[in-house]
Amino acid sequence: MHEISLVRTILRTLEDEFPADMDRVRGIYLKAGLLANVQPILMQNAFQAVVADEPRYQQTSLHVEVLPILIRCDDCGKTTQVQQYRFICTCGKPSRNVIQGEELLISKVEFDD
Amino acid sequence: MTTVKPKSNQASVGSVQCENTTLNLLKVNDFVARAIRDRLPDILVINVCSSPGSGKTTLMQETGKRLRDRLNMAVLVGDPETERDAIRMREVGINALQIVTGGMCHIEAQMIYQALDHIDLTGVDLLFIENVGNLVCPAAFDLGEDLRVTLLASTEGDDKPKKYPRMFLTSELMVVSKADLLPYVPFSVANVVQDAREVNPDIDVLTISSLTGEGIDAWCDWLLTKVAEKKGVLTSPAA
Numbered sequence: 208m209h210e211i212s213l214v215r216t217i218l219r220t221l222e223d224e225f226p227a228d229m230d231r232v233r234g235i236y237l238k239a240g241l242l243a244n245v246q247p248i249l250m251q252n253a254f255q256a257v258v259a260d261e262p263r264y265q266q267t268s269l270h271v272e273v274l275p276i277l278i279r280c281d282d283c284g285k286t287t288q289v290q291q292y293r294f295i296c297t298c299g300k301p302s303r304n305v306i307q308g309e310e311l312l313i314s315k316v317e318f319d320d
Numbered sequence: 321m322t323t324v325k326p327k328s329n330q331a332s333v334g335s336v337q338c339e340n341t342t343l344n345l346l347k348v349n350d351f352v353a354r355a356i357r358d359r360l361p362d363i364l365v366i367n368v369c370s371s372p373g374s375g376k377t378t379l380m381q382e383t384g385k386r387l388r389d390r391l392n393m394a395v396l397v398g399d400p401e402t403e404r405d406a407i408r409m410r411e412v413g414i415n416a417l418q419i420v421t422g423g424m425c426h427i428e429a430q431m432i433y434q435a436l437d438h439i440d441l442t443g444v445d446l447l448f449i450e451n452v453g454n455l456v457c458p459a460a461f462d463l464g465e466d467l468r469v470t471l472l473a474s475t476e477g478d479d480k481p482k483k484y485p486r487m488f489l490t491s492e493l494m495v496v497s498k499a500d501l502l503p504y505v506p507f508s509v510a511n512v513v514q515d516a517r518e519v520n521p522d523i524d525v526l527t528i529s530s531l532t533g534e535g536i537d538a539w540c541d542w543l544l545t546k547v548a549e550k551k552g553v554l555t556s557p558a559a
Contacts, residue, residue, distance in 0.1 A: 244457075
């Protein structure tokens with residue numbers, strides 16, 4: 208959803224965080240949980256479209272990693288990967304204790320010297 | 321003029337990395353959502369979500385009529401365009417303010433925060449936020465609500481909880497609406513409850529028809545209980 212505005216938000220977030228270094232940004236790494244509804248290929252297309260008008264980002268690439276949904280069982284404490292949106296632990300107990308899968312984060316930034 | 325270097329040069333020796341940063345892309349929204357919670361400590365705020373046309377506004381109208389003597393209720397209603405929903409609610413005496421999102425498919429916390437300056441919430445017990453009809457994007461945006469309620473009309477089909485899991489995962493209550501049409505459409509309440517609880521085992525379920533009044537008493541009771549719980553938290557912090 209909203210790939211263009213997400214790309215703009217990514218750049219704005221980094222411009223706020225590293226105002227003096229943005230001409231040196233070479234790699235931006237995004238972690239998107241499966242529940243964030245982010246499609247990597249659409250993000251790449253949106254990124255290309257947005258930076259096309261911004262000379263300072265011509266050498267910058269975007270990397271999107273989609274993270275599976277993980278739940279931690281309140282009962283047995285085990286961590287299980289959610290398949291087919293069945294939020295049920297392998298021990299059989301339902302759980303909505305999502306410990307991974309909702310995030311939308313910039314996890315790493317690479318700068319050139 | 322910037323020279324564009326070949327892409328293969330980008331992994332240059334001596335590049336610095338900033339690892340394990342956690343720059344949350346929704347941090348601005350979440351920050352404003354917290355400010356909304358701080359600003360409304362004694363009003364129960366419910367974010368009402370659904371597809372377009374599932375009966376949110378009609379349910380708001382019915383709720384306003386039923387509870388007008390027992391609760392002071394207000395509604396912020398979001399739509400991409402027009403003030404029609406707010407007008408519909410004012411016609412039945414509900415204190416309603418329209419948020420025109422200007423084409424946007426969801427409400428963000430900032431819009432609610434600004435709207436709070438333009439609606440009189442003196443003495444209000446219950447504030448509904450009627451979100452834009454959409455089961456995808458609104459799920460990701462915290463509006464500072466206490467509870468999220470998702471409507472699912474019998475005419476939409478009973479496969480929605482698995483198709484739009486995040487919305488049902490983040491809701492406290494699923495309301496199956498247009499129950500008066502259940503005899504005419506292939507919709508199994510049992511199946512939809514099972515699917516919804518596979519996504520969210522804690523979700524409450526109510527089946528209603530705003531047209532015939534079926535289930536509306538149970539819905540009103542649910543609201544009265546939640547309003548009392550919110551105010552109870554305030555008046556007896558030891559509880």
